[in-house]
Amino acid sequence: DAGVIQSPRHEVTEMGQEVTLRCKPISGHDYLFWYRQTMMRGLELLIYFNNNVPIDDSGMPEDRFSAKMPNASFSTLKIQPSEPRDSAVYFCASSLRVGLREAFFGQGTRLTVV
Amino acid sequence: GQQLNQSPQSMFIQEGEDVSMNCTSSSIFNTWLWYKQDPGEGPVLLIALYKAGELTSNGRLTAQFGITRKDSFLNISASIPSDVGIYFCAGQTSDVDNYGQNFVFGPGTRLSVLP
Numbered sequence: 001d002a003g004v005i006q007s008p009r010h011e012v013t014e015m016g017q018e019v020t021l022r023c024k025p026i027s028g029h030d031y032l033f034w035y036r037q038t039m040m041r042g043l044e045l046l047i048y049f050n051n052n053v054p055i056d057d058s059g060m061p062e063d064r065f066s067a068k069m070p071n072a073s074f075s076t077l078k079i080q081p082s083e084p085r086d087s088a089v090y091f092c093a094s095s096l097r098v099g100l101r102e103a104f105f106g107q108g109t110r111l112t113v114v
Numbered sequence: 115g116q117q118l119n120q121s122p123q124s125m126f127i128q129e130g131e132d133v134s135m136n137c138t139s140s141s142i143f144n145t146w147l148w149y150k151q152d153p154g155e156g157p158v159l160l161i162a163l164y165k166a167g168e169l170t171s172n173g174r175l176t177a178q179f180g181i182t183r184k185d186s187f188l189n190i191s192a193s194i195p196s197d198v199g200i201y202f203c204a205g206q207t208s209d210v211d212n213y214g215q216n217f218v219f220g221p222g223t224r225l226s227v228l229p
Contacts, residue, residue, distance in 0.1 A: 004156075043157070043202065043219035091156050099206070101147060105156025 004106035006092050012112045018080040021109045024073055025094030033103060034067055034077050035091040043091075049075065050098070082113045117141075118205055118220035126226045133190040135223045137203030145206040146186040148177050151222070152199045160201075161188070193227050200224050 005024040013019050025032045033048040047057040052069045060067070064083070069075040079086055089110050095103035118139050127133055137146070145164055149157035161172050163179035163186060170177055174191045186203055200222040207217075 042221045045217065093156070099145075101145070101159065101162045103159075105158070107154065108156050 006106035006109050010110045016081045019082045021077040021090050023075045023092030029094035031095045032075050033093040037089045084113045087112050120220040120223050124224040136187045137220050138185040142183045143205035146179050147204040148188050149202040150199050195227050198227050
């Protein structure tokens, strides 16, 4: 398996634009997590899914952020409208069961909003 | 909320030296994890600890679950250039349910190894 695949690796967009980040989890993994990493706040869990169903989205910063998992092999994190403070590295991770011990991270998407 | 502190924030060492770093919290955790993040990559799990006092090794890495359950330590022996990266600790208060609420990462220790 190629591991967790995220796209794009880098995204530069203008403030106010819609941004969509994509993730393909490891095949067979039931859990999918979205994290955000910044210098100020470190790694923060935004939302996680179990069997394509959102379980906990309390980490989503505000209504501008939304995440979907239409099937077991694909998830998106959307920001609309984007703001400069959304600039960060966004990671997707997947695991066979809940518990970060068994979670594998993707390479991340570095988002810059100008 | 729960917060983890890591020290040192950064360190520069000579190749071959041993490294020690720690992670502390005011909260009690049931699980401690140590991750390494290389530039441009996602975190990779190094060691997982599940019991107070537990000492676990992974090659040149050794980590310990503090007796108070409020801290953990990571040691790297005989450092090599590929040890460069950011080391994160992560703590979890429960193994089941409410995962999103009780799992936190520390801010990281940035390690540089000089040849």
